[in-house]
Amino acid sequence: MEKKMTVRAAAAQIAPDLTSREKTLARVLETIAEAAAKGAEIIVFPETFVPWYPYFSFVLPPVLSGREHLRLYEEAVTVPSAATDAVAAAAREHGVVVALGVNERDHGSLYNTQLLFDADGRLILKRRKITPTYHERMIWGQGDASGLTVVDSSIGRLGALACWEHYNPLARYALMAQHEEIHIAQFPGSMVGPIFAEQMEVTIRHHALESGCFVVNATGWLTEEQINSITPDQGLQKALRGGCMTAIISPEGKHLAPPITEGEGILIADLDMSLITKRKRMMDSVGHYARPELLHLVMDGRATQPMVGSAHSFEANTGTKSDGQYDVSADRDADQRVAVLRSQAR
Structure with a gap:
C-alpha cells in the first residue's frame, strides 16, 4: 500500500443520547457521514460514547447507582453485534477509518473498549482500558496488554489509549515502540471543570512530542438538560461541566486547528505525515534517542483467560x-x- 503523505482527520465532540444505545448509534452514523462529506479519512469519537459514558457513577454514591448501572448493562455493546456491524458498514460506505469508544458487555462484565474500523469496514483493533480510573472501577473490568497494539490501516499506523491511560508512561511507550503514526485519544468530556481540559491538553501535546506522532483527541459533551437528568443537585452538577478538549495535535506539539472546548462540533485538520520524520530526526524516543541497553520495556502481551483446562477449551x-x-x-x-x-x- 502506498504511504499517504496527507491525511484529513476529524474529531467529534457531540452529545450521546442518555436514553438509548440505538439513538446514540444514530448520532454516530450521522456524524460519520457528515465528516466524510468534508473529506475526513479518519474520525474519532469520545470515550465509551456508545451508549454513553457512565457519568452517573461520578456523582452518585454506589448505593444509588445500581439502577443506572443495570441500565448501562442493557444498553451496552457486544462485539460483534448489529451495532458494530452498522458502524463497519458506515466506515466501508464512506471509506473512512472510525475510532469508537463503547461500553462493551462480555457476559457478566462491562469494559471500557476502543474499536478501530478500517476504511473497508474491517474491525482491526478491539482493546480494553487496562485500569479504569477512580469511580470507573465500580463500573468496568480491567483490560490486558493484548490491546496495547499498533495496527496498520489505510491511512497509517494507529495506536489508541483512553483517558488516564495516558498517565501510564509504560503503556504509552509500548505504542511508541511499535512506531504509531496517528495516536487516537479519547476522554469523556463534560467532567471536573476547566482544570480537566487543561490537564488533558498538556497530556496529549506531550505524547505527540515524545512519540513524534499525531494525536487526534475527542471528548464528549453534555447538554444542560442531560446534566439535570443525571442529578438535580446543583452542587454536583458543577462536576459535570467543562473538561472538554477536542483537539488535533502535530508531532511538534502544535494544535492544527483551534480546539473545541464547549458545545458540539466536528474538528477537522490535515495531517502532513512528513512532520513525523521532521520531529524524529531531532528526537526519536524509541530509536536514536533511546538507550535500550540501559532502559527497556518488557510487556506480556498475552490475552488473559479466566479458565484453562476444560475439555471444551480451544x-x-x-x-x-x-x-x-x-x-x-x-x-x-x-x-x-x-x-x-x-x-x-x-
Missing part, C-alpha cells in the same frame, strides 16, 4: 489436550517466549 489458545487434560507446557512455552524477549532486549 487447544490452540489454552494448550488443552483432546482428552481434557491441561498441558502445562503451553504456559511454559509462553513464559519462555517472554524470557527470550527479555534477554533479546538486553
